[in-house]
Amino acid sequence: MNIRKKQFEKGSENIMRVFVCEELINDLRVNFEKIKDMFGQMNKQNYEAFFVYSFALFESSICEVLRRILAAFPEKLSDEKQLKLKYSDILNNIYSSNYILYSIIDAEIKSISKGDAVALLQKMQKLISIELSFNKNVIDEVSKYRNKLAHDNTVSKREYILGSGSRNNDSFSLEKAKTLIGVLMNVLSDLELSLKNKYQKYTKYKLIKDLWEEIFETPLLKFEDCIEIRKSTMDRKMDVVGLNFEHLKRATQSISSGEKFFLAFLLHQYSCSINDQFFKFRDIPGLVSVTSKKNINKILHVFDIYPNLFNGVHIDGAT
Numbered sequence: 048m049n050i051r052k053k054q055f056e057k058g059s060e061n062i063m064r065v066f067v068c069e070e071l072i073n074d075l076r077v078n079f080e081k082i083k084d085m086f087g088q089m090n091k092q093n094y095e096a097f098f099v100y101s102f103a104l105f106e107s108s109i110c111e112v113l114r115r116i117l118a119a120f121p122e123k124l125s126d127e128k129q130l131k132l133k134y135s136d137i138l139n140n141i142y143s144s145n146y147i148l149y150s151i152i153d154a155e156i157k158s159i160s161k162g163d164a165v166a167l168l169q170k171m172q173k174l175i176s177i178e179l180s181f182n183k184n185v186i187d188e189v190s191k192y193r194n195k196l197a198h199d200n201t202v203s204k205r206e207y208i209l210g211s212g213s214r215n216n217d218s219f220s221l222e223k224a225k226t227l228i229g230v231l232m233n234v235l236s237d238l239e240l241s242l243k244n245k246y247q248k249y250t251k252y253k254l255i256k257d258l259w260e261e262i263f264e265t266p267l268l269k270f271e272d273c274i275e276i277r278k279s280t281m282d283r284k285m286d287v288v289g290l291n292f293e294h295l296k297r298a299t300q301s302i303s304s305g306e307k308f309f310l311a312f313l314l315h316q317y318s319c320s321i322n323d324q325f326f327k328f329r330d331i332p333g334l335v336s337v338t339s340k341k342n343i344n345k346i347l348h349v350f351d352i353y354p355n356l357f358n359g360v361h362i363d364g365a366t
Contacts, residue, residue: 063257065349066119068246069363071112072239078108079235086228091221095196098224102164102193105231109167110156112242116175117152119249123174124151144344162197164190168234177241181234189227192219250364252276255288255356258349262309262342267298276365286365288357290317292324299325304332305339312346317357 082104085097117123130151140146159170164186172178196219259270277289299307307330311322337343350356 063261063345064119064249065254065352066115066246066249067251067254067353067363068242068249069251070353071115071246072242074111075108075235075239075242078104079232079239082228082232082235086225086232089221089225089228094221094224095219098219098228099193099196101228101231102189105235106160106162106164106167108235109171109238110160112238113156113171113174114152116246117155118145118148120175121148123176124155130154145348162190162194164193175245177238177245179234179237179241181230181237185227185230186234189231192223192227195219248364251353251356251360251362252364254349254353255362258345259313261345262313262339263306265302265306267302268306268310273298276362279361286362287360288317288362290314290321295325304330305337308332308337309339309342309346312343313357316350316354 082101085101089097130147132150159167165183168179168181168186255274256270259274272294273291275289275291276286279285279287307326311326311331314321
């Protein structure tokens, strides 16, 4: 690791991370439940297909974990990664600020997601600095049987090319499938626990707070004064984002036109009509006059990934 990258990582705690651990865990649980459901329905007619699909879901889960974490923590990527892009890729995405990052991440994942579960798990552990408990030999078995079922599953066993000596007694059975799928579920459960322990501080509440404080430096718009976490009217057990309307009405009388622009930008994500309570259209400056255009990209990036942060979804981490 070079000196510049070490310096970046040393100060990286102050960087806003567009990442919510709860979202990642929920997606992981969806795939886990699909595998669990198939496990309960396996029989002699479907176990091969269910085994191959379970492996695909397992592999997809690992890749999605990598994709989300590397997007939020790009310093975990190797500086040695050489990205190859066609001119047409650049031209077609010239205004997509994150296209290059996502291309690097996809290239990283494709390079390790090749039907080898051990290599995939080892690479994930190295990239995101976690340790999982699994038997390498058993995981190797999972990959071996998956690859045989996907690429070499004919009755002839390719005897017409290799001769009858190519036969082997390494048969795949319903019992073997259940054992190996059970191992995959155990690894996913271990991964879920490890991710919670390492990334649990990255909540929706933290993301909203970090975004707000990145945009507004004025004490008139302190996060704690403007944003309230309330109980949902639909489900009293659910925390949702609320606004301190009285404070905002007072604050908007004294803030700059640029601050009004960003406040209107964020409030519009809460409600399409709420800005009518605070601003007239002439209060909002033209886009070209806004000096902090980087903040516009931050807001768009956050809501591109988490579009519902401000409009009634469950907000974890508020307490």
